Amino acid sequence: MWRFNTLFWKIFGTIWLISSLAMSSVFLVLASRDDQDRWRHLFETQFKDQALELIRDYEANGTSRNPVVEPDGSMIEQPFLWEMPDRLTRFYLTREERNRLERQRREERWRDDREGGRFPPPDHGYNPPPKPPIWLYQVDSTGVNINQITGHRRPAPLDAFALDLTSDSGQAYRLMVELPPPLRHKERFASYLFSIQMIMVMGVAAISALILSFMLIRPIRQLSEHVKQIYHQGDLSTRASRKLSQRRDELGELTREFDQMADYVERTLQSQQRLLQDVSHELRAPMARLQVSAGLAEQQLGEGSTLAQRINRECERLDGLIAEILSFSRLESAQKEGDRFAVKELFDELVSDLSFSQPERPVNVQIEPETLHLNLNRDLLARALRNGIGNALKYTPEDSLLELTARQQGGELLIRLRDHGEGISDDLLKELFTPFVRGTGGHGDGYGLGMSIARRAVERLGGTLKAENHPEGGLQLSVRLPV
Template sequence: MGRLFWKFFLCILLAQVAATIGIGGAFWLRDRARSQAIELDHGPPAWIALDAAAATLKHGGVLALRGLLGDMQRPQVFVQDSQGRELLGRPVPPELQAELTRQLTSGEPRRGIRQLAGPDGERYTAFVRRQFRGAPLAGAGGAAAHQHRSGEAPPGPGPGRRVGQVAGIVAATLASLLFAALLAWYFSRPIRALRSAFEAASRGDLAPRFASPGRAGDELSDLGRDFDRMSARLAALMDGQRRLLHDVSHELRSPLARLQAAVGLAHQQPERIGSSLDRIERESMRMDKLVGELLTLSRLEASATLARREQLDLTELADQIAADARYEAGPEAPRIRVEAPGPIVVQGDPDLLWSALENVVRNAIRHGGNGSVRIVLQLDAQWAHLDVLDCGPGIAAADLASIFRPFFRSNPNKVDGHGLGLAIAQQVLAAHGGSIGASNREGGGLQVRLSLPLTD
């Protein structure tokens, strides 16, 4: 057991012990106050006992009354003669005697006191002492009467009662220990499991550890599942980084090999140095473009917030990109049309949205065959949709979910492009709170839909 377990255990145990002492002390003080309280009893049982004493004195005399008082333990009836002597010789507590004298001399209504008349005309005063549970009885006959007459203290609780009290305290202590241990184990076990999971993660082991479906949904279980989600996300990021590093290395190897070949050719054939320099220039520009796209993709993946956000018209943006594509492609390029219901205003970064839409349009021109490319803009309640449709061969159904992955190319034999355009477009749309998807058209070709939330 670790230190955290013992901290939980001691805190819970101390709280239980303090509560036990407080509650037990309160009950002990209450019982002690009750056992020490001395007052007259004027309830129904007391009046019944006083009536019985009056009838016994009237019909049986003083001897019969003494026998009745000796046999009666609860309620406990005291009878004093005119001289203030108790018939059985029992001592009357001073507080009780003072209350008796006060009522007899004050003239107020008597409560718990009754005047009795004997057959010989002698006057007696009878009263009942209120007896609380647990308080010792005043001696009346036998050993108890002897103790009171001789001045001895009433007997305390017997051995059996003391053993029962000790057994109760021991049982309560053991129950507190068991309960505290169970609670401490319950709270510290998932924390120890989290600690071991963190240690394993520091060694590179990101396997899920808290994904058991049968566990209760308490906060500690939720914390474990959150850790599993975090470790799964870290594992995905690490796998993506390794895959990206592999793809970058592969993509850089080809232009570097061509650069080295062009340099070697220039050394071997000085008369062809012009063509070698042209090749070197093309490959260096290709590498520069690749590095620029990688930096853009890395920046978008690292930060989900936009540094620049302003209102822009998607229809105007699509018209400008289409015009640039027509100019660069020349007269033999596919026909590019923009179909829009009018201005569509969204909020975002103009440069990033330009880059995303341009990548999608250029991809459609490059792989869309000799047919036309249509850019169709639509609106619904909360979204603006921009569809780029081409007339090419489309994409295999198994590859539709992979075309937005960096360096993915549906036709690896073609060397034009690096497979980063659609990946950059996906990150741009995600940063704007939108989405991008692709599907094959029924009549042939590919449809790529870019969706952006409308400006409020």
């Protein structure tokens, strides 16, 4: 789950990115609209009343007390009105300019407090407070600007925001303001990005992406656990949980399809095994008759007849082969669980069996801990080990050592069977567990099923069987069983 290339993180990342992009753009649009509204509102509240006073003054005197601002922003006389209010500065000034202004005002206040404010501002570094880019016009009845009362000397831009006013005398005026420069947008945008709202947006997006990913990934993980169970434990009869297969979405469908596939595989395997079992079983009846017939022939030809002996030998081979195939096919239906048994007893039995056929064979048995017990199908494990031992007896010299060790390591039991023969070639090692593959140089005749049966038996027990050439010579079989 915590590897970052998993589907979980991919889904999480994608959803989080998309949703935070969408949410933040909505937020930005809303914020900038709100910004405009605020700007307009500020503009109206800050300037409307003052403009109306100006107009009254103008109508009374014929002239304005307030000078027109030069295009470079300088003024002949410092007006009362046109100082830009603080709340508007952020629309027109860069952060730097605003900071400077703030500093300047603080200094002024400080001087005012200390010295009554009667000092002229120092020459150096003093910037006059910025003037808002506004225009006040007298408007004729058709709505055309006819006379500028105050404001910048340059003409108002075409897209300037206009506020129509009517004086007490009924004369129409128009107050215009330049829209905030788009350059400022970038700065404001950046401030939005690091605002608390934006962090909340990202957080909400992250939480929803997390929930969505969990919802998507959880059933997939469950399904994959289920598949693992089928594959690794060889338990074809397990089916997905009802909760998973009864989902009405695509995942539920996938689960159902999967169960059907498992059904199909199980049925196919079962029928194949049934067939194999039936065939071998059916072969046994004629086999038994054949053997008795061979016995009869021997009776009539006399005990020493080589012909009868040969027939008998072939009969036994055939019988042995059928028995092996049968036991191979029966493994699939064998139970994994069994009664508790002592590993030591099993090993004793194996050793006594092997010393029956090769009394001279040196064997080294080690069990750690000595009292190791298992709750498994004893027969399956015995068969696997017996086949391994049988192979070792067949392919290694009779006086070479055979080592059989069992050790509990954490949650698993490791059984090692190592011979001190010549080992086997890499080619054969690869094919060791393939049915009907036989080694060369052994004595006695095998059917090439022993190791396949051994592996299948161990797999039925939920374990693994591996073969490798020991670095110091000899073949080593390792059985790992969950305990």
